Amino acid sequence: MNDDNRYPDNEGDDQVITKYRPTTAKPPLYKVILLNDDFTPMEFVILVLKKFFMKSDSEANKVMLQVHNEGAGLAGIYTFEVAETKVYAVNEFSRRQKHPLKCSMEKE
Numbered sequence: 001m002n003d004d005n006r007y008p009d010n011e012g013d014d015q016v017i018t019k020y021r022p023t024t025a026k027p028p029l030y031k032v033i034l035l036n037d038d039f040t041p042m043e044f045v046i047l048v049l050k051k052f053f054m055k056s057d058s059e060a061n062k063v064m065l066q067v068h069n070e071g072a073g074l075a076g077i078y079t080f081e082v083a084e085t086k087v088y089a090v091n092e093f094s095r096r097q098k099h100p101l102k103c104s105m106e107k108e
Helices: 042-053 057-070 080-096
Strands: 029-035 072-079 102-107
Touching: 029 042, 029 057, 029 080, 042 057, 042 072, 042 080, 057 072, 072 080, 080 102
Parallel strands: none
Antiparallel strands: 029 072, 029 102
């Protein structure tokens, strides 16, 4: 048997080469929320908002009033890891300062 007959000539065959482009989804975001209590001073809430969430005086005051009047206030929206770190840092800071202020996160 002739080796040329076993493998027919592929000339004329059209081949399509596609380039693989992986798609990446945006990570889910989480809301970091400060929860109201009857003992934490308003000044401490403002300090936390400025220290951990980089809020200006007016933004911190606005969120603090939201926490005070509505029971909870949105401190920021972050990816899971950042939100989790901020919640831990705020809760630990509050505990060390002997304030019952709590921070939580929820999926947006």
